[in-house]
Amino acid sequence: IAGITQAPTSQILAAGRRMTLRCTQDMRHNAMYWYRQDLGLGLRLIHYSNTAGTTGKGEVPDGYSVSRANTDDFPLTLASAVPSQTSVYFCASSVGSGGIYEQYFGPGTRLTVT
């Protein structure tokens, strides 16, 4: 069992370009999340999905969009990247929503926007 996989591992992206970060889980978890991790700011929630077909905005959603077409995949798209989106991005999943379930994190994607 792989758990959660993320791709790419790292990426250097020119400002203004479009980029999709991929996330796939094989645990059949209902809820999925995208966080960004920045030094001194911890993990901040970008978007979440409580179940396939639904999404919601987190603390820092501007400049990002997500979709949840099925249970396993939860891609994060940057429509037009800006340098402030340079960060490490983590995808996570949990068996249920509501914030009281253990979240399983992927290995992260390190994104640099130049």
Added chain:
Amino acid sequence: GENVEQHPSTLSVQEGDSAVIKCTYSDSASNYFPWYKQELGKGPQLIIDIRSNVGEKKDQRIAVTLNKTAKHFSLHITETQPEDSAVYFCAARSMEYGNKLVFGAGTILRVKS
């Protein structure tokens, strides 16, 4: 909305000593407080959690205490070992964002052998 503050930002201890990391939260309605450990190059992993109906929870060398009146909770690691070196994040369940977790800024723990 919920605000979680975590201290210290870095902590160095000698192997075998205890380590304590403290967090405060702002939303009195928060009722779930997990701690995550992140090793270098990996995603965070849950190590212990506590709900608001208990004051303390232990799991071998780690324990978490919760003071709901003061709105703070702490992680205690006893008999620290080199493999405890990592970044530790506290979190609180927020009524915002669909009852999701709000994380603290993290503590870098270094255990010196």
